[in-house]
Amino acid sequence: MTAELGSPPTADTRTAPTRTPSTISRLRHALTDGAVIIRLVTVLIFVVASIAVPQFATGENFQTLLQSVALIGIAAVGLSLITIVGRLFSLSVSATIAISAILFAATLRWGPWTALLVSALFGLLSGAVQGVLVGRWRTDPIVTTIAFAAIMLGLGQLFTEGRNIRGDGDATVFGSTVLGIPGQVFAFLLATVVAWWLHRYTVRGRVLSLIGLNEKAALVSGLRSWPIVVLAFGVAGLFAGVAGGLLGAQSGQGNLGLGAAFGFDAITAVVVGGVSVKGGRGSPFDAAVGALLVGLLGNVLILAGLSYETQLIVKGVLVLGAVVLAGATALDPTTRRGGR
């Protein structure tokens, strides 16, 4: 711990090259990094499946795979911001998606883009309100978002009277391809790149991570947490709203049962992707990789002929595995005190 006392500052600070750690120590570091392990596992499953499962490595299957991942991925990328800022998860993702899908179907007659905009704005607004509660009034994020989900679903029930809302218009524009990529998949890639860039390179993205790492230390640096928490919830809601709108476009309808499993899948993607539940560590990109891994696994399991029940068990085990892994790496003495 005190070995560095022997190394005095070098005279010329500008031109001295930054000392890089040796390859071995970097490798050892990488192998205890949850996010890196997840990426390796993703590649491994991909390779094994390509060899072992005959129908896997087909263009048609890849398209199915990406399509199935895209909407969950969009929601997960947004959700990761809440996790990074140290507010655990939102449990209102499914409800937001269902209501957004209903709104999309209900407003489709004014055109697909208007309908998508309405869905997105609804998500943004509902997320921001939850963000104000959690950030400004310091309510518990889990309880708040559960309560909010109940309110949204209740209002949805009143509005639809439990009926299925059919889309009255043409939403095929979102089914078409962009640069040869299916529209939904393109939206997923776009959402990932935008969120990753904002998190990685902007001041607000940095503050998001700093607050997640240590809120008190952030305050000493003069960084208020609540505006960033509102922002994180707002963007997470926006992304969920977009995912809901696209789901409505895909199914041509909206009802309260639509996207019910998306919330859990998004949380799975965030955790499995290696975003630290304690906040601060990880990025939206990790969540996107997590979504891919979960989708990949589901796809392989279906092709291998396993039942829905088995898939569910595998998903649960995966989340537990990721949490245990994060706990194990957190026992490293140099990082142990980093948690709140």
Added chain:
Amino acid sequence: MEETPRTLLAVSGVGKRFGGVQALDDVSIEFRAGEVHALLGENGAGKSTLVKIIAGVLEQDTGSVDSVGGATGDADDIAMVFQECSLIPTLSVRDNLVLALHRGGAILRRSTLEAAMRSALSRAGLDGLDLDVPVEVLPLAQQQLLEIARGLAADSRTLILDEPTATLSDVEIAKVHEVVRSLRDSGHAIVYITHRLAEVFALSDRITVMRSGRVVSSGRTSEFAMDSLVADMLGPEHRIPAPGAAPVGGGPAPDGPRLIVEGASIEHRLHGVSFEAPAGEVTAVFGQIGSGADDLVRALAGLVPLSSGIVRLGERTLTGFDRAGSQRHRVAYVSADRVVEGVFLTGDVVRNISSGALRRVSRGGVIRAAAERVLARDTATRVAFDPDRIHTQIGQLSGGNQQKIAIARALATEPVMLVLSEPTRGVDIGARAEIYAALRDLAATGVVVVVYSSDIVEIRELADRVLTLFRGCQVGDHRVDDTDDARILADILHGAAA
């Protein structure tokens, strides 16, 4: 009871190193039944390290600690009573005591427990205390006595009391003393750590003074006098101010706004403190735990609101700003608690340094990585931290280097005023000197530097002026060069020493 006091706890030849620092060096002390043994020394003398070794929290490198009194075994035979309460505030008295009893078996018999608790409480002078009230509603003195009761509930023969009276009033102190005496008379060995020299003479049977990890003197209390005790604690080099060691000063005062504090008060903690701190000087606020000195600097940084009073920095009024607001007015703060709020342990040096100065290294809300690295390297150099190591994770650095980064983080914001709490707590001597140099350099550029410290040696080496506080009230305002340690200590002990 025995005729000759029996030794309950023997520390022999204990040594402990932390990296390059010898925290304890061949320490041997015997603690006897029926005696109050005062353990004295300045901060950093090694008292708390020794106590932690005795309690089994730390392990010694050399030597041994033998507990010879009890029948129940080592761990149970020594009870620690900490200065800051280790009780769980929201739990009831009963529940806190149950935690201390740690009896075997899953089922606790209520009647047996109740009897054991009542007996412990009554020996700690807390007869008739309601077992069901939450600890947090009790007055501080009762909480402190409850800590003692907790030690007694565990049937400990040796009690270590770490500054039990630091936060108490005179009446409450008398109560604690009474309990300590009655425990002594019933055959407990009591290790009593305190900074209040007056109570040492009133209470103790035996005194051991430590300095720089060694025992410098030990004997019956009757063999000591106040003067010799202070001299033993401070060491020869601090009895007379060292000539030519005057910090900063000398040249013309640099330009910069002046800090003016008028009647700063925080309810129950701080009562009408007024002082001025010119740019270019390091002003120290000195006081014991509970003196309000810590609260004063936290208020200056915007972390605690003042209940009344005005804080001005040059033309600007700073009163009423929270931390984020005062940061915008370029008041930077370095916390005493590195782990909790000082640094981002899992972040690297660059991110730590830039965290308060993101505006300086960004354009249009986008961080410029190159500018951020340059800022980190330059600021690291100012606090004598190797700029080649700016990509290291903070958690992997030594305490001294972590503190340098905490200070660098404040410097990076280009403060007009820098407020620090205990800037070198847990920092080794080498890094300490480098931190002092960095802070003096900063003051010389026209920044107001205000430091809270409970370490008189630090104030000597770092500050130009020292403001002394006692129980929330201002006692004195001295030029460090024109006063001696005894005078400053007397202030914060309220005339008890010298």
